[in-house]
Amino acid sequence: MKLSFLNLLHGCPMLCFALVTTLSSCTSGEKPLPILGERKVVNGDTVYHSIAPFRFTDQDSVSVTSETFQNKIYVADFFFTSCRTICPIMKTQMLRVYEKTKDMPDVLILSHTIDPRHDTVALLRNFASRLGVESKRWHFVTGAKDSIYKIAQTSYFASALEDKDEPGGFIHSGAFLLIDKKGRIRGKYDGTQEPDVDRLMHDIERLRTE
């Protein structure tokens, strides 16, 4: 009896599933995104660097905490409303990310002001409203200056600070950071460069399929 390939697939659903899985991994052909930052082995398990717990206030005067981002992928950056140099470019690029992720309920944006003395909640609200963005998807946050700078240096840019070869000025570097659902840093991008932001948007999709 001559057994055709189709007959074989029809008769064996498990083989069919395995084939589809293999083919799909061959077509994407991409490795998982790296996990950036320090890692430790505790009791045989690898513990990765993650963003420390935080509590800030957003443009709606609502408390935004680590729990807000639990089981969410988010993009974080640092800016200030009166910044005239790199921030307008970053804002344009972040708007692209916002548009691209509008149908992704598991993706949020978190922008921290580095000038909390001037960037009040009212000013952040005005800033967000001029951009026409939804506060449930893009949080502009303020808080104690010390808390903002501390989380920037010890959580978001910890790996950069350890690298003595990297130039200084991380907080105002224009970087976008991609954080996964477990609060781990999965990518760092130049928020002033369109191709780098294209890469970020592609990586968000990759991260969603993990």
Added chain:
Amino acid sequence: MRSKTWLLAFAFFLGMCREKESPREQALKIFDESMALHDEVMPLMDDLYTLEGKLKTLRDSLQLDSTVNATRIAIVVERLTSLRQASQHMMDWMHNIQDVPGSNDGDGRHHQHENHAVANSTDEEIIKVQQAQKSRIEKVRDEMIESIASTKEEINK
């Protein structure tokens, strides 16, 4: 000799024809120079914050024997104040920036204060405002560099 005279006259004529920079162009040029100075020193904000943390640690350790270390604690506190002021002055400068009348921040917003009313400003006043703004950012730059240097010196003692 005669051809040289003609050449000189022609060069003089060309010089007269060259378009002179308008007051607005001069003001915009000064504005750009101020922004370039700002960009140059803005990365130092990280250093200010890092050094502030180191100074706080030093102050806390010195306070374990506050009587013996009284003089040094006073110096450290003074350095802490100068770091914080430098950082604050930088942000104040940015927040109070004044545009050249007619220009905006890219979002269509004008940043001009009451003492820089567009309608009443003469060319001379517009340039003066920009020069004063540039002078303020130069002071902020010097303040930042000075506070960083003196703090490093104190920490390394």
